[in-house]
Amino acid sequence: MSQPISPASQASEAVQPTGKRNIIGIIALVVAILGIIFSCVKGALIIGWVLLPIAFILGLVGLFGRDKKKGTAIAAVISSIVGTIIAVIVFVAVVGESFSEATGGDTTVSNDVPSADSASPEPGASDPGSSAAGDTRDTPLPLGTTIENDDWAVTVNSVNLNGTEQVAAGNPFNEAAPEGQQYIIVNITATLKKDVPEGTIPEATVEYVSPDGVTYNSYDHVVTMDSNFDNVGTLYQGASTTGDIAIAVPALTVDQGVLSVRPAMFADKKFVAVQ
Structure with a gap:
């Protein structure tokens, strides 16, 4: 039980x-x-x-x-x-x-032309030491300014506002500027600052911005000259390359625009006066 x-x-x-x-x-x-x-x-x-x-x-x-x-x-x-x-x-x-x-870090500017001419920027151009210099089209940097980040330094050496004849003389097959436009020739120097063991090609871009805010660049009309800026040649740390960039821009306001310059592909842009 x-x-x-x-x-x-x-x-x-x-x-x-x-x-x-x-x-x-x-x-x-x-x-x-x-x-x-x-x-x-x-x-x-x-x-x-x-x-x-x-x-x-x-x-x-x-x-x-x-x-x-x-x-x-x-x-x-x-x-x-x-x-x-x-x-x-x-x-x-x-x-x-x-x-x-x-x-390549923040984009900075410096003036590498310590001559009397560069000591007094052209009217409309800003002092490179100003915090707002080059940040807007209203405060462009003067020619001779070096724009750089951690990787590249790019100096805008000069601008020929009447470059149509130079383009025509550079190569008879160069396309003529469209009606109402003319070529400007921008001379720049790009220097590689960073150490790249295998080397790399320049990444600088230069564009022209008209007074009415339209952007023009060298790819709109391909120009071949002996003095062309070499953007396909390999550079190593400390090396530089200098050359011309031709851009077709509106003829009537050619001297009223500004340049938009980037030292590297994704770097911040800075604006530079054309004269």
Whole structure:
């Protein structure tokens, strides 16, 4: 005859843990931790971005397992969410750092022509030492100004506002300027400042901005001259190249525009007077 079960024994059995180890939850937590670690390592961010969603999904699966402990699954879900926030912050920081490296730092200016002429900028041109100099078309820098970032230094040496004859003499096959336009010739010098073991090509860009705000560049009409600025020759640290850039611009307001100059492809632009 069986013995009756006492109320105390029934209560003891009721509080006994019945949940089993949640293997999926444990795996999810481990994956989440690895995802957080990789998402903080520059160069391995993509691994973290792959692991964190996997951890989140596994954590959810672990939460719905029958008779399974939920602790590790809950921890995995929370960790994957927190890890994703951390990953986003790290990614933004890395992108910002990479963009800064790509642009070569801030664009600065200096006047490398210490002559009497350069000591007094032309009317309408700004003193290179001014904080606003070159930032807008209304405050252009004087000719002879060097515009640079951490990678490149570009000096606008001179501008020939009547360059049509020079273009025609440079090559008989050069295209004539469109009606109402004439060529200007911009002479610049580009110097590579950074150490690139394999060398690199100049990245400087020069454009003409008319008084009414229209931009003209050398790609509008391709001109070939012996004095062309060489933008395909490889340079090494400390080396320079000097040459001419021909741009077709409106003839009536040729002396009223400004140059837009970038020392490198993604660098900030500066404006330079044409005379």
